[in-house]
Amino acid sequence: MIDRVKTTDLKVEMYIDRIDASWFKHPFFLNHFLIRSEKEIKKLIDSKIESVYVDFEKSTHLSQSGDGQAKVPFRQEIDRSKTLYEEARLQISQLMQDAKIGRQINSPQLYQLVNNIADSIFRNSQALLSLSRLKDYDQYLYNHSINVCILCLSIARELDLDPDEIMSLGTASLLHDIGLMKIPQHLLQESYSPTEQEVALIKRHPYYSADILREMEGITEETILAAQNHHEKYNGDGYPQGLSGKSIGTFGLIIRIADFYDHITSKWRSREAVLPFEAIKIILERSQTEFSALYAAKFVQCLGIYPIGTLVELNTHEIGVVVEINPQDVMRPRILLLTDPHCLPLKEKTLLNLIDPDQEIQQKEIIRPLNPKPLGIDPEEYVAQYRG
Numbered sequence: 072m073i074d075r076v077k078t079t080d081l082k083v084e085m086y087i088d089r090i091d092a093s094w095f096k097h098p099f100f101l102n103h104f105l106i107r108s109e110k111e112i113k114k115l116i117d118s119k120i121e122s123v124y125v126d127f128e129k130s131t132h133l134s135q136s137g138d139g140q141a142k143v144p145f146r147q148e149i150d151r152s153k154t155l156y157e158e159a160r161l162q163i164s165q166l167m168q169d170a171k172i173g174r175q176i177n178s179p180q181l182y183q184l185v186n187n188i189a190d191s192i193f194r195n196s197q198a199l200l201s202l203s204r205l206k207d208y209d210q211y212l213y214n215h216s217i218n219v220c221i222l223c224l225s226i227a228r229e230l231d232l233d234p235d236e237i238m239s240l241g242t243a244s245l246l247h248d249i250g251l252m253k254i255p256q257h258l259l260q261e262s263y264s265p266t267e268q269e270v271a272l273i274k275r276h277p278y279y280s281a282d283i284l285r286e287m288e289g290i291t292e293e294t295i296l297a298a299q300n301h302h303e304k305y306n307g308d309g310y311p312q313g314l315s316g317k318s319i320g321t322f323g324l325i326i327r328i329a330d331f332y333d334h335i336t337s338k339w340r341s342r343e344a345v346l347p348f349e350a351i352k353i354i355l356e357r358s359q360t361e362f363s364a365l366y367a368a369k370f371v372q373c374l375g376i377y378p379i380g381t382l383v384e385l386n387t388h389e390i391g392v393v394v395e396i397n398p399q400d401v402m403r404p405r406i407l408l409l410t411d412p413h414c415l416p417l418k419e420k421t422l423l424n425l426i427d428p429d430q431e432i433q434q435k436e437i438i439r440p441l442n443p444k445p446l447g448i449d450p451e452e453y454v455a456q457y458r459g
């Protein structure tokens with residue numbers, strides 16, 4: 072059922088089906104979206120919009136309560152997220168091809184995609200975060216773009232950003248590397264070793280990304296600069312301008328961390344992928360030098376010290392793989408147990424939720440992460456099994 076509602080009567084988690092004003096005359100990127108905060112309602116009222124159309128069916132559906140901070144349980148979100156991830160991959164590949172031949176980006180379609188990703192993360196961040204573990208070496212750039220967007224919007228959720236800020240960060244993070252399409256593609260191939268001059272050309276890609284974004288309808292300067300600054304380092308050692316500290320901008324600093332994490336945990340050329348917990352360790356070690364300490368801390372708050380896909384040992388000597396973070400206590404995630412306390416493989420893999428109030432479970436804790444390779448374990452196999 073769709074009905075007109077006065078903006079003063081709106082509530083968080085109502086789904087706006089349309090706003091009675093031209094897209095260019097109201098302060099939102101989209102005409103239909105889920106209200107995520109009181110700030111959005113205030114913005115509508117401040118924009119002198121008196122009423123909007125609310126889809127109550129979608130509103131009821133999206134406001135079902137789940138566990139912890141999540142609005143819906145992981146199981147309810149995961150299938151929708153898988154479809155969304157696939158759609159995003161198709162759209163991004165099309166968009167990258169468009170950028171290569173200089174065709175303008177379909178802005179409303181792109182903003183809708185960013186909004187859908189944000190909605191999923193605000194319903195239950197763990198579903199898309201689990202999918203952001205997907206690494207396809209042949210389609211590295213497509214997966215990387217989506218994964219960085221997922222990571223950035225998960226941080227946005229922690230930061231309680233305004234809706235337009237969420238859209239800016241989401242758009243910039245999704246398109247941060249689109250400028251690579253303007254570089255001769257053979258320079259980026261695995262087998263090719265670029266010369267010094269060619270490396271200098273590759274390092275200009277943030278400028279090219281900014282140029283492509285500048286052509287989009289309704290784009291903000293903040294979004295353009297966020298994409299342009301995604302390789303700047305907090306201490307000034309980055310490129311293309313060698314900016315430092317706050318002059319990089321909040322979104323540039325956030326994308327830098329997400330970009331680094333996704334890149335380093337992926338196989339790249341002859342380099343093997345770094346394990347997720349090792350990547351977190353590196354980010355924490357380099358916070359205040361390469362990364363902003365504030366956003367590095369927020370990042371770890373989202374992913375946990377033992378991110379999804381980490382093989383861990385418990386104080387009971389059981390071994391398992393982290394498959395879902397509990398946002399209310401990132402040190403106590405959900406684990407798919409692979410062995411019993413005597414290191415014997417379990418016939419049926421068992422799910423252990425460390426925030427379960429059961430007394431016996433409360434006494435269990437992670438004592439250390441393990442390197443899965445010497446043990447012949449592929450944690451991603453179990454993460455995929457849990458996703459179903």
Ligand SMILES: [Fe+2]
Nearest residue numbers: 247248301302
């Ligand atoms: Fe880049």
